[in-house]
Amino acid sequence: MWRFLPHQGKQGAAWWSFNEEAIIKMLELFGFEKTTVNYHDYLDERGKKVFQWTVIGERTVPIDQCDYDVDPQ
Numbered sequence: 522m523w524r525f526l527p528h529q530g531k532q533g534a535a536w537w538s539f540n541e542e543a544i545i546k547m548l549e550l551f552g553f554e555k556t557t558v559n560y561h562d563y564l565d566e567r568g569k570k571v572f573q574w575t576v577i578g579e580r581t582v583p584i585d586q587c588d589y590d591v592d593p594q
Contacts, residue, residue, distance in 0.1 A: 543579075
């Protein structure tokens with residue numbers, strides 16, 4: 522799922538919210554069909570604990586066999 526969450530004063534790069542499944546689907550389009558999701562916490566600049574996730578993709582489809590002419594419809 523993608524969410525567009527703008528508000529005044531918020532940095533433009535922080536307007537978008539993606540979930541793990543959306544990132545995995547994007548990676549699959551580029552031949553990275555083997556993925557792992559890691560969940561972790563970190564402390565922000567105020568010392569507040571923040572939940573985070575990272576998707577790691579491994580290419581399983583040779584780049585010359587990837588379908589880059591995807592129709593979004």
